[in-house]
Amino acid sequence: MNKTFKIYALVFIIIMVILALLEVNKKEVTDWRKNFDVEEKSPFGLFVFNHESKDLFNGKLKKVDVSAYEFYNQNKNKPAHNILVIESEIDMESWKKIMDQVSKGSDAMIIVSQLPQTVSDSIGYYDSQISFEEQNYLKLTDKKYQGDFIHLDKFPSGRGFSYVRPGVEILGKTAEKNNKDQANFIKAKFGKGTFYVHCEPLFLTNYYLLKKGNVKYFQDVFSYLQDRDTLWFVESNTKESRFFMRFILSNPALKYAWWVFLGGLVLFIFFNAKRKQRVVPIIEPLKNTSAEFVKSIGNLYLQEGDFHDMMAKKAQYFLNKIRLDLLIDTQNLDEDFAKKLHLKTGKPLEMIIEAITLIKKGQNPYSNVMKEDLVRMNKLLDEIIKI
DSSP: OOHHHHHHHHHHHHHHHHHHHHHHHOOOOOOOOOOOOTTOOSTTSOHHHHHHHHHHTTTOEEEEOSOHHHHHHHOTTOOSOEEEEESOOOOHHHHHHHHHHHHTTOEEEEEOSOOOHHHHHHHTEEEEEOOOOSOEEEEESSGGGTTOEEEEOSOOOOEEEEEEOTTOEEEEEEEOSSSOOEEEEEEEEETTEEEEEESOGGGGSHHHHTSTTOHHHHHHHHTTSOSSOEEEEOHHHHTGGGOTTHHHHHSHHHHHHHHHHHHHHHHHHHHTOSOOOOOOOOOOOOOOOHHHHHHHHHHHHHHHTOHHHHHHHHHHHHHHHIIIIIOOOOSOOSHHHHHHHHHHHOOOHHHHHHHHHHHHHHHOTTSOOOHHHHHHHHHHHHHHSOO
């Protein structure tokens, strides 16, 4: 182990110890962000509502993680049903699809702090900031629900309806000590269906649902919906939960382990970026033994004196090269073949005819071949085309 590596290891250990001490002494911090995430257990997540919603809707609730526009394009003849939207960012085309479904007889429960003005105008109200108090109460106007209310003591949005069109029924209000009650929950007929709009979605979050006595108000709000199939559009609330690192990053211990791992990996790559050149062994190049092999074969044929076989092989190699390089058919070694070879090679026709005669002699197993024939054919074929 060299000195440099020991220094790097010591620096890494010191960093790990510092991070461990910081983690041990770190105080747990509550995340009070209003995320409205269906899988989030922080105070303003919808984890509790998500798990209690099956019983609330008698098992008839279905979560839809695609846009309303896409869903209704794929389900064009869906019968009348309930629609639920909770603090989601919905595009205008999807709102048009929702309004179209309501006009045909469906009911929509919209629990959002603010809607696009085009949509709110169509339903029949204007929303605005009606309160800046740090606490207020949500209550219902129906006499049978007079005892059911929620005390919002943590970051109420203060949203309400500054104007409600005649014919729109007010179902709930925001009450404050020093101000008069302001509408925050309405019922508006829309074609054959109904819009229920509540502008304070905080009452559905974990913090308020887990407080004693608040569940009754929560149940009262949804009691206005008919007992039938309900579609909950949660597209914008599920994008984050699909992130493959979400579980690790949501757990403090795993998150620190992940960042430490990445930091160590970066340090390792940084300190090992310099290329370490190893000693390259000297490798002797392979010897070309082709020439020796050819000489050995040639000497063998000369010693045996088989000139006929050598002529036949030389003729075979020559004709094969003619076929491959000059693209001339060598099946018939006739006058037509001789003319084509003459035109493509530019060699005298007499030379080519003599070479053809010797080739035929070498191919004839019964012909008498002399050494002079082999030498002459070899010379002619090399002059016509280099083999």
